[in-house]
Amino acid sequence: DVVLTQSPLSLPVTLGQPASISCRSSQSLVHSDGNIYLNWFQQRPGQSPRRLIYKVSKRDSGVPDRFSGSGSGTDFTLKISRVEAEDVGVYYCMQGSQWPATFGQGTKVEI
Amino acid sequence: EVRLVESGGGVVRPGGSLRLSCAASGFIFGDFGMSWVRQAPGKGLEWVSAIDWEAGGTGYADSVKGRFTISRDNAQNSLFLQMNSLRAEDTALYYCARDSGGGEDVWGKGTTVTVSS
Numbered sequence: 001d002v003v004l005t006q007s008p009l010s011l012p013v014t015l016g017q018p019a020s021i022s023c024r025s026s027q028s029l030v031h032s033d034g035n036i037y038l039n040w041f042q043q044r045p046g047q048s049p050r051r052l053i054y055k056v057s058k059r060d061s062g063v064p065d066r067f068s069g070s071g072s073g074t075d076f077t078l079k080i081s082r083v084e085a086e087d088v089g090v091y092y093c094m095q096g097s098q099w100p101a102t103f104g105q106g107t108k109v110e111i
Numbered sequence: 112e113v114r115l116v117e118s119g120g121g122v123v124r125p126g127g128s129l130r131l132s133c134a135a136s137g138f139i140f141g142d143f144g145m146s147w148v149r150q151a152p153g154k155g156l157e158w159v160s161a162i163d164w165e166a167g168g169t170g171y172a173d174s175v176k177g178r179f180t181i182s183r184d185n186a187q188n189s190l191f192l193q194m195n196s197l198r199a200e201d202t203a204l205y206y207c208a209r210d211s212g213g214g215e216d217v218w219g220k221g222t223t224v225t226v227s228s
Contacts, residue, residue, distance in 0.1 A: 031213070037212070039213065048219065048221065049206070051214055054211075055212055055213060099171075101170070
């Protein structure tokens, strides 16, 4: 199974400043169709997860453009250009390139 | 409005069974693969199982393989998870989610499963 390792696991941030979360995969996430199905999710306290990014860098509808995803091969990054108070929560990377799909451990973002 | 509503959770003894359901609305259910994802209390997300749009393909986490069975009824816009031989470590909030673009783009609010004697 693919293991996703996130770092850091805890990320203190300052409002208005950038933030970055890394996600490393134990193996290539290139699907047989040529796509890389690497997703990023945000889970605010007490809420269901919400997908922010799919296929490494595509933003879901309604996601603010301060969120961006990048990466290739086995190294991926979620960046928040300027952190806002509503960005507090836990962020997960997740791969859907092969079953079983797997999530990273989660990164807790706090002000 | 796209909506997923889970039901069927509850308290069950170790070794028991439960069947979770997920009612979908607001989209063409048969056009999408669907998944179950769970979250144990205070823990992270764990992918449990998925089924493709025509129920021809299914996948399971190693932790539930052989005990859980995913199925769907496209005519009833419903997703199911039959859970047998339940263990304490299956205690979690179970989310139903729609698959799109290689990941889950719509999530329900979840249904709670507690396995305890």
